[in-house]
Amino acid sequence: MKDLTKIEEILLLSIWELKDEAYGFKIRQHVSDIIGKDFTFGNLYSALDRLTRKKYVSKRPGESTPQRRGKTRMYYTISSAGIDALKAACALNQKLWGTLKPYSFETNQK
Amino acid sequence: MKQSKSRLPKFGDWLLKILARYDVNPHLRGDFDEEFSLIYETKGFVKAWLRYWTHLLRSLPVFIKDILYWRLMMIKNYLKIALRNFQRHKGYSFINIAGFAIGMACCLLILLYVRHELSYDRYHKDVERVCRIAVDIRFQTAENRVFALVSPMVAPTLKSDYPQVEYAARVLPGRSQLVKRKDTFFYEDRFMHADQELFDIFTIPFIQGTAKEALIRPNTLVVSQRMAHKYFGHVNPLGETLEINQQEYEITGVVKDSPTNTHLKYDLIASLDTLKDWQGMSYWDSTQFYTYLKLRSSLNVEEFSSQISRLADKYIGEQMEREYGASFHFFLQPLSGIHLHSHLRNETEPPGNPVYITIFSFVGLFILIIACLNFMNLSTARAANRAKEVGLRKVVGAQKLQLIGQFLGESLLVAFLSLGVAMVIASFAVPLLNDLTGISLSFDTLLMPAVLLSLVGGAVLVGLAAGLYPAFVLSAFRPAVTLKGVERAGSRGLALRTVLVVVQFTISVLLIVGTLTMYRQFNFMKNQYLGFEKEQKLILPLRDGISIQENFESVKDIFSKHSSVTGVTVSSTVPGRGLSNFGVVPVGEDDQKSQSMWHMYFDDDFIPDYGIDIVAGRAFQKEIKTDLMGAFLINEAAVRAFGWGRHEEALGKRLKTGLGDRVNPIIGVTKNFHYRGLQSEVEPLVMEFFPWFRYITLSINITDLNETLAFVRSQWKALWPGNPFEHFFLDTDFDRQYRADEQIGNIFGIFTFLGLFIACLGLLGLASFTAESRTKEIGIRKVLGASVGGIVLMLSRQFTKWVLLANCIAWPVAYYFMNKWLENFAFRIDMGIWTFVLSGIFVLLIAVLTVSYQSVKAAVANPVDSLKYE
Numbered sequence: 003m004k005d006l007t008k009i010e011e012i013l014l015l016s017i018w019e020l021k022d023e024a025y026g027f028k029i030r031q032h033v034s035d036i037i038g039k040d041f042t043f044g045n046l047y048s049a050l051d052r053l054t055r056k057k058y059v060s061k062r063p064g065e066s067t068p069q070r071r072g073k074t075r076m077y078y079t080i081s082s083a084g085i086d087a088l089k090a091a092c093a094l095n096q097k098l099w100g101t102l103k104p105y106s107f108e109t110n111q112k
Numbered sequence: 113m114k115q116s117k118s119r120l121p122k123f124g125d126w127l128l129k130i131l132a133r134y135d136v137n138p139h140l141r142g143d144f145d146e147e148f149s150l151i152y153e154t155k156g157f158v159k160a161w162l163r164y165w166t167h168l169l170r171s172l173p174v175f176i177k178d179i180l181y182w183r184l185m186m187i188k189n190y191l192k193i194a195l196r197n198f199q200r201h202k203g204y205s206f207i208n209i210a211g212f213a214i215g216m217a218c219c220l221l222i223l224l225y226v227r228h229e230l231s232y233d234r235y236h237k238d239v240e241r242v243c244r245i246a247v248d249i250r251f252q253t254a255e256n257r258v259f260a261l262v263s264p265m266v267a268p269t270l271k272s273d274y275p276q277v278e279y280a281a282r283v284l285p286g287r288s289q290l291v292k293r294k295d296t297f298f299y300e301d302r303f304m305h306a307d308q309e310l311f312d313i314f315t316i317p318f319i320q321g322t323a324k325e326a327l328i329r330p331n332t333l334v335v336s337q338r339m340a341h342k343y344f345g346h347v348n349p350l351g352e353t354l355e356i357n358q359q360e361y362e363i364t365g366v367v368k369d370s371p372t373n374t375h376l377k378y379d380l381i382a383s384l385d386t387l388k389d390w391q392g393m394s395y396w397d398s399t400q401f402y403t404y405l406k407l408r409s410s411l412n413v414e415e416f417s418s419q420i421s422r423l424a425d426k427y428i429g430e431q432m433e434r435e436y437g438a439s440f441h442f443f444l445q446p447l448s449g450i451h452l453h454s455h456l457r458n459e460t461e462p463p464g465n466p467v468y469i470t471i472f473s474f475v476g477l478f479i480l481i482i483a484c485l486n487f488m489n490l491s492t493a494r495a496a497n498r499a500k501e502v503g504l505r506k507v508v509g510a511q512k513l514q515l516i517g518q519f520l521g522e523s524l525l526v527a528f529l530s531l532g533v534a535m536v537i538a539s540f541a542v543p544l545l546n547d548l549t550g551i552s553l554s555f556d557t558l559l560m561p562a563v564l565l566s567l568v569g570g571a572v573l574v575g576l577a578a579g580l581y582p583a584f585v586l587s588a589f590r591p592a593v594t595l596k597g598v599e600r601a602g603s604r605g606l607a608l609r610t611v612l613v614v615v616q617f618t619i620s621v622l623l624i625v626g627t628l629t630m631y632r633q634f635n636f637m638k639n640q641y642l643g644f645e646k647e648q649k650l651i652l653p654l655r656d657g658i659s660i661q662e663n664f665e666s667v668k669d670i671f672s673k674h675s676s677v678t679g680v681t682v683s684s685t686v687p688g689r690g691l692s693n694f695g696v697v698p699v700g701e702d703d704q705k706s707q708s709m710w711h712m713y714f715d716d717d718f719i720p721d722y723g724i725d726i727v728a729g730r731a732f733q734k735e736i737k738t739d740l741m742g743a744f745l746i747n748e749a750a751v752r753a754f755g756w757g758r759h760e761e762a763l764g765k766r767l768k769t770g771l772g773d774r775v776n777p778i779i780g781v782t783k784n785f786h787y788r789g790l791q792s793e794v795e796p797l798v799m800e801f802f803p804w805f806r807y808i809t810l811s812i813n814i815t816d817l818n819e820t821l822a823f824v825r826s827q828w829k830a831l832w833p834g835n836p837f838e839h840f841f842l843d844t845d846f847d848r849q850y851r852a853d854e855q856i857g858n859i860f861g862i863f864t865f866l867g868l869f870i871a872c873l874g875l876l877g878l879a880s881f882t883a884e885s886r887t888k889e890i891g892i893r894k895v896l897g898a899s900v901g902g903i904v905l906m907l908s909r910q911f912t913k914w915v916l917l918a919n920c921i922a923w924p925v926a927y928y929f930m931n932k933w934l935e936n937f938a939f940r941i942d943m944g945i946w947t948f949v950l951s952g953i954f955v956l957l958i959a960v961l962t963v964s965y966q967s968v969k970a971a972v973a974n975p976v977d978s979l980k981y982e
Contacts, residue, residue: 044171073142
């Protein structure tokens with residue numbers, strides 16, 4: 003299993019968080035809010051595509067609304083492999099950050 | 113809600129539809145729309161619209177990168193599949209590429225030829241302002257005569273009377289001249305006198321010396337590089353002298369060799385000032401000079417042409433009217449049109465024929481079409497082999513457009529490979545073609561960037577044209593059916609394939625009938641009895657500087673001493689060479705009509721030596737002293753032209769004609785003999801025993817040719833040591849008149865062969881395919897007891913039918929066109945049915961041979977193998 007990139011990690015977490023609402027527009031909004039930058043659909047879908055090909059997420063077409071002019075939503079859900087990958091990423095993060103206290107940056111900077 | 117929906121951006125959506133990846137395309141566009149709607153409801157249209165577009169634009173780079181990536185992957189895959197297919201079906205690929213390449217090579221060669229013909233004189237600077245002036249002399253009582261040559265007074269008059277003329281130059285064409293430097297002497301054909309302003313009108317680049325003052329002084333000479341090398345080797349020719357026709361010329365310039373695509377080819381240009389004391393320079397009533405003009409810009413050439421029509425009237429109008437009953441009508445010819453469209457008397461060289469350009473363009477197009485048809489034919493026929501691939505591609509999601517793109521790409525690949533091969537073939541063929549036909553094409557023309565670019569464009573076009581139909585057929589296969597293997601070739605497009613084969617064999621038959629007819633006509637012209645003996649006649653031409661007017665009797669005696677020489681005669685011309693033309697008036701007739709007729713002078717031995725028949729009266733006789741300069745012979749055509757009923761009626765009538773308008777009686781009438789090629793009717797001819805002799809004709813016994821030639825040469829050396837010995841045989845020289853047409857015939861023959869070859873390649877491919885697709889059927893038939901012969905017959909029958917049909921279509925078309933062509937010749941063959949039958953049988957034979965190779969292979973195959981097939 004390959005390590006997740008930061009953006010993949012963020013995407014997976016967002017999909018997890020959004021649960022049944024995890025489709026393109028919502029994911030984009032969520033991610034943009036988290037990183038505080040506008041995250042474009044182009045980047046979103048190419049990242050989602052990578053995750054799909056790694057089988058971390060699965061996708062299924064959903065319903066449409068009048069705002070979408072008849073075009074359906076594509077919903078993403080995390081697969082068990084995706085959850086494993088997230089767990090591994092979390093473990094790695096904890097390993098990295100575990101010994102470090104947030105305030106130690108300030109002391110080191112002096 | 114409804115409002116927002118109607119205001120959703122349409123253009124942006126369309127853009128996304130094109131750009132966004134296929135798998136998420138509708139969802140992604142939906143997301144865009146949803147965001148727009150949401151913002152529209154809360155913050156209004158402008159905000160929403162801005163947001164939509166900034167988003168779209170920022171996403172663009174990723175979209176484009178995605179597209180490129182996938183396209184590249186697919187192209188890599190297509191290429192791999194295409195190459196694998198080439199390798200697996202080496203035979204087919206060879207036929208495809210070879211056929212295409214040969215077709216293209218033909219087209220390239222034709223392109224070169226047509227380009228060369230059309231490029232005549234277009235390289236001159238400001239060529240649209242350059243014209244030649246020609247004159248139409250209209251007689252009140254006789255036919256008018258149009259000359260390319262005009263009086264020497266025209267150029268100076270134009271310059272002084274018409275300010276519209278910027279430059280005017282005269283060119284006095286020289287016949288071939290004896291050119292000497294120390295011990296080297298040769299006859300040079302491309303000699304002329306010209307005005308200095310020639311260099312202002314024509315683009316003639318100087319290598320040494322300057323164009324400015326090259327021909328200002330008398331006795332100056334500009335030579336081509338070739339001549340400079342020939343006479344001076346490595347010596348600097350500037351300031352050196354050459355002796356031409358016993359006159360010394362100082363060389364003031366060396367110019368680049370004359371291009372092949374100019375009607376006025378030059379090697380030696382002498383200054384016209386050399387001749388300024390010659391009284392002929394002030395004659396108005398002569399036609400001796402080509403006169404070229406450069407007009408000032410923004411001048412309507414046609415309008416100006418009509419303005420100058422009567423320019424000579426105020427100088428010579430009255431006199432012409434009084435003395436000749438004639439008037440001069442001048443007109444301008446654009447320089448660039450002279451080669452193809454001007455067919456006047458005294459052209460500098462035989463003009464080109466625009467009809468041949470059209471014919472060859474069509475032949476080239478035909479051959480290219482045949483090659484394309486083959487490609488289409490083979491690709492569709494092979495469709496079954498690719499059907500599974502297409503089915504599989506469709507199942508995994510290929511779209512029809514993608515498949516079309518794939519197959520078009522393959523045909524483009526073949527087209528480009530073929531173009532490469534065609535270029536190689538052409539580079540070898542150009543020198544061969546030049547040798548065979550005597551034209552001078554250059555392969556380098558094909559490498560010029562503009563031409564190369566258009567060739568590549570042409571290859572794309574041809575590739576698309578040939579690939580479009582197969583691409584559509586292949587991409588239309590339905591996966592469910594093809595994967596089951598039900599849909600086999602033969603069930604599809606059979607009608608079309610039949611049409612294609614029929615069309616190309618029709619074209620082949622057309623070409624073969626054409627070639628056969630041409631060759632038969634040329635053969636006929638060479639073997640037709642001309643009314644005189646043309647075999648075993650050795651001709652010695654006498655150039656300027658040799659005169660036998662006084663001593664022709666003794667010269668004849670010298671040559672007739674050898675035992676192999678059975679006769680010697682002298683004449684002003686020999687059949688096939690140029691004649692002079694004079695007005696002829698029968699004296700004492702009621703209707704004193706002047707007619708222009710050809711004239712020939714010869715001695716008393718000419719008629720018996722040439723074996724010309726006398727139908728009335730007698731030939732010249734040495735014993736009768738008045739015959740010398742005192743009697744005329746005329747031919748049958750002349751009798752008819754004068755309107756005399758019987759040949760005997762002509763005897764004793766007197767004619768006023770010839771040099772000095774002498775009046776003499778007619779003593780005899782000869783049978784019509786072909787003093788010119790069989791293209792033209794035998795025109796009226798007047799013959800006279802007049803001592804102006806330019807040719808010696810030796811009737812020789814061919815058995816001891818070398819020895820005889822050595823004798824003649826030694827006698828020549830003794831007589832005229834300063835002049836090179838030249839000789840030719842009458843029959844070969846006479847046939848030279850057909851050379852231009854024969855060259856065309858040769859080219860036509862080559863293309864016919866290639867066309868047939870391509871058609872056969874196509875048929876071979878198709879036949880082998882048919883045999884292959886019926887492998888099982890053949891196996892079962894054999895198991896059930898069919899004979900090999902029966903199977904071959906079965907496989908060949910359908911092709912035979914098609915070829916026969918092609919014959920039926922081609923025959924009337926060929927008949928029509930070849931009849932048109934034959935009309936160029938006054939004496940021509942009949943289009944016998946045998947030409948057609950022979951061509952038909954020939955094509956059929958070739959087709960059957962081609963097909964039977966495959967049929968036999970299929971028929972003799974062991975049924976056990978063929979039934980195991982697949």
